[in-house]
Amino acid sequence: MCAQAVTLTSFGAARTVSGSLHLLDLDAPVAVDCGQFQGSPELEALNHQPLGFEPRDLSAVFLTHAHLDHVGRLPLLTRRGYRGPVYCTPATAALCEIVLLDAARIEVERYTQQLRAARRSGLPEDAVLPPLFEPAHVQSTLAQLRPELTFGEPLRHPGGGTVTPLRAGHILGSASLLFRTRAGRLLMSGDLGHWALAGAPLRGLQRPPESALADAAVLETTYAHRRHQPWASSVHDLAEILRGAVQRGGKILMPSFATERTQLLLWTLKTLMESGDVPHLPVFLDSPMAARATQEYFRFAGELRPDLAEAVASGLDPFSPSGLHTVKDAAESGKLARFPGPAILVAGNGMLSGGRMVRHLQAHLGDPAATIVLTGYQAPATPGGQLQAGAATITLGTERLEVRAQVRSVAGFSAHGDQATLLNYLAAAGWPSTWLVHGEPGAMTEFAGVLAGRGVSVAAAAAGETVRVLG
Numbered sequence: 001m002c003a004q005a006v007t008l009t010s011f012g013a014a015r016t017v018s019g020s021l022h023l024l025d026l027d028a029p030v031a032v033d034c035g036q037f038q039g040s041p042e043l044e045a046l047n048h049q050p051l052g053f054e055p056r057d058l059s060a061v062f063l064t065h066a067h068l069d070h071v072g073r074l075p076l077l078t079r080r081g082y083r084g085p086v087y088c089t090p091a092t093a094a095l096c097e098i099v100l101l102d103a104a105r106i107e108v109e110r111y112t113q114q115l116r117a118a119r120r121s122g123l124p125e126d127a128v129l130p131p132l133f134e135p136a137h138v139q140s141t142l143a144q145l146r147p148e149l150t151f152g153e154p155l156r157h158p159g160g161g162t163v164t165p166l167r168a169g170h171i172l173g174s175a176s177l178l179f180r181t182r183a184g185r186l187l188m189s190g191d192l193g194h195w196a197l198a199g200a201p202l203r204g205l206q207r208p209p210e211s212a213l214a215d216a217a218v219l220e221t222t223y224a225h226r227r228h229q230p231w232a233s234s235v236h237d238l239a240e241i242l243r244g245a246v247q248r249g250g251k252i253l254m255p256s257f258a259t260e261r262t263q264l265l266l267w268t269l270k271t272l273m274e275s276g277d278v279p280h281l282p283v284f285l286d287s288p289m290a291a292r293a294t295q296e297y298f299r300f301a302g303e304l305r306p307d308l309a310e311a312v313a314s315g316l317d318p319f320s321p322s323g324l325h326t327v328k329d330a331a332e333s334g335k336l337a338r339f340p341g342p343a344i345l346v347a348g349n350g351m352l353s354g355g356r357m358v359r360h361l362q363a364h365l366g367d368p369a370a371t372i373v374l375t376g377y378q379a380p381a382t383p384g385g386q387l388q389a390g391a392a393t394i395t396l397g398t399e400r401l402e403v404r405a406q407v408r409s410v411a412g413f414s415a416h417g418d419q420a421t422l423l424n425y426l427a428a429a430g431w432p433s434t435w436l437v438h439g440e441p442g443a444m445t446e447f448a449g450v451l452a453g454r455g456v457s458v459a460a461a462a463a464g465e466t467v468r469v470l471g
């Protein structure tokens with residue numbers, strides 16, 4: 001067989017961390033992920049631009065995981081003519097439904113609000129960007145999902161070779177994809193979690209078998225320039241913050257994203273309360289999306305560490321601290337401000353830029369007894385970012401609020417591996433030639449220097465540029 005070249009063209013997550021969309025020509029054009037740009041208004045405006053290629057030409061789409069920045073433009077593929085299969089793991093398919101329907105709801109709400117504002121102020125209605133997609137478009141996309149990827153098992157891809165998903169340990173269902181082609185083996189990392197965290201619920205990264213070492217890799221670099229705080233010390237810090245917060249007697253607000261972070265927090269709270277490190281407290285989970293996502297952790301318990309998988313199989317719930325109450329609806333959420341005494345409120349979104357946490361923040365930000373615990377990355381422009389930077393006042397909607405609550409940050413809860421994890425991953429893959437994606441330019445430059453120092457061929461993919469990765 002002659003070795004045909006394999007090319008890579010990135011139409012997202014090229015020298016930035018969102019919008020993952022990579023085209024591979026494996027003798028047949030396929031896409032890996034199709035995510036939304038997220039962050040600044042300039043980045044988000046890119047979601048409304050042409051995709052950069054003709055969706056009808058694709059032979060297949062493969063998904064690494066169900067985060068919005070990896071699946072959030074799938075309905076646009078469908079709207080623009082793609083009718084082919086979208087391969088993913090079963091858990092990714094389940095989470096995709098939750099994530100995409102929520103995104104469609106938010107888009108329709110955003111459009112309705114902006115339209116109303118335009119009418120009020122006499123601005124032209126056609127200046128308002130229409131919704132990227134609506135629930136009906138999501139349903140069409142969901143019908144294209146083929147949840148046929150099984151960890152460790154090769155599946156034929158349209159280029160004539162196989163693709164093998166390997167556990168990526170990032171969120172439920174997350175996979176790295178190892179493509180075998182006539183020109184060699186290409187590893188698409190997707191987002192990577194950790195090898196194994198002593199305390200975390202998900203099983204860790206899966207090492208490629210010896211027979212599957214890669215010739216080339218396309219690697220995420222979110223935290224390629226960082227070393228994470230050890231897990232045990234993060235949990236220790238969280239316990240200390242919670243004990244102090246309980247003593248002050250106020251509410252404890254834990255902003256969280258619905259998938260993975262919420263389950264990690266609930267599980268950590270349960271272990272801390274059961275060990276006596278933190279007093280038993282009421283915990284209100286005020287996120288319907290997080291509650292639905294947690295159900296999928298039970299359905300796909302095989303992806304949890306073996307002891308937790310066993311606990312689930314015997315009917316135990318690792319994600320329910322003793323005082324957990326799942327808030328049913330917005331009316332009940334509104335009444336929480338009147339709940340007396342200390343309690344933990346877990347709600348979205350993780351950066352306080354929307355979702356039910358905004359209302360809780362409005363109720364408690366001015367209370368010196370309250371504590372806001374930030375466990376995730378906070379983009380500087382978001383309310384969470386401003387709180388983390390120590391702002392004395394922040395703006396929520398049209399309201400300017402004084403910050404009197406304590407704001408505490410805990411590092412180490414990231415679902416992304418750090419530099420050491422990425423280096424171990426490349427070592428396990430046999431130090432392939434590496435293309436860097438899904439990172440800020442500074443992180444990529446630093447990591448490229450580290451790899452070059454080890455003699456690894458390395459480059460950062462540029463948006464829209466086609467590079468030969470194999471052959």
Ligand SMILES: [Zn+2]
Binds near residue numbers: 065067070170191
């Ligand atoms: Zn992700």
